[in-house]
Amino acid sequence: MNQRVKGKNIIITGASGGIGEQMALKVAENGGNVALIARRLHLLENLKQTIEADYQTTVKIYQLDVAQYDEIPGVFTTIMDDFGEVHGLINNAGFGIFKEAHEAPFSVVKGMFEVNVLGLIACTGELLPHMRRQGFGHIINIASQAGKFATPKSSAYSASKHAVLGYTNSLRMEASRYGVQVTAVNPGPIATDFFSIADESGTYAKNVGKWMLNPHLVAEKVVNSLFTNRREINLPVWMNAGSVIYQLFPSFVEKVGNKLFFKK
Template structure:
């Protein structure tokens, strides 16, 4: 059941986060939209995507602690946490400044660590909850010019898989969502020249499709959700036969 669930979403001021919140709100949930831009959060909430907003920077310990404390004070519980905040920069490894590696890891990985640590004690006290981490197919199938981004998402998957085992039997579900390319403003920063987006346009997913599937996990939890099916099949092939898959698919993956 989705109705009346308190769902905290990070990275919810636009894109997948805002769209997911909208689907959940229409299903009767009570989304709490979190992000750095208060004006955009309020616009998203006013458009039907949220019951409340919290200004939150996932890279800042105090900001995360204060936001989650405020949510618990107002609502008394957190039923679902959707860790969606993240960004990517697509550059060759030897052309990527150390600070950019650090920044992606701080947002994409440590942001999830901070938010999960802030929500988990309340979920344990409740004896129920659901943590949904938005990772990426890139965390399973790395491609050229994505070393920093893929590494951060690989870390998210490692964290998710370990946490799921630790929380087995606790009443708290842990899910990973691994989408492939999505037609969102993500690529404005990750791919400013637009070359990658043009090269993989045929497989790029519509944002609402992904948001709808993430919202569906709240009602029907599962361990992992890989999107789209073609890339999901490719990751399985790569995991089983990495050498063969690299030789066959390597040129196809070099699109950035």
């Protein structure tokens, strides 16, 4: 059991499925208490039942669409009342679409930024003053390798994750003065239902299926990093190496990899 996590109170957004669900299970396995946020209440109720049956921890669920900014303060106030203090926040809620820029409906692009960026910022803003006052806490923002390495058919999604990384990097420097740690998580494609929305054609999942990350592994890496001074988690290693090369030699990578990038 991870003693750093045991007894800590952790909020996880987007907890009804995918790595959000797996992170909730992993926190509970390590003795942490969880406040789980998502739009789909029935899935949260199922997850709550599973955690309560398997682990001796506190789990409470809260229905919230993080794009509904007016509702965030009330939900976070309720969480603070329920738990007394909160030690960790994992901003995981998010979605993406894989379409060329001229094909992506503006309403969907707007919704992506509302959830991926503004919802994340709003949730962080509600909890950060509390963490500063208590002089301790850890904020983990789930970004993406797409935020470091833009490719065709992901212009809006990549832009949203670039924004998350910019916000996270600035926040890290500000929060460190108050004992609050901030970590960015940049995974490549994960084998979850994310792609049922992101890629309706199924082409991307088919082409990169053998390279997709296991959601259990990603969740374990994230939870194991809680309350450590970890700047970033980059998965998989080979994809992050590609991101580094892209930052050093962008023109070369764009020219050589152009055809491959369009496979999604």
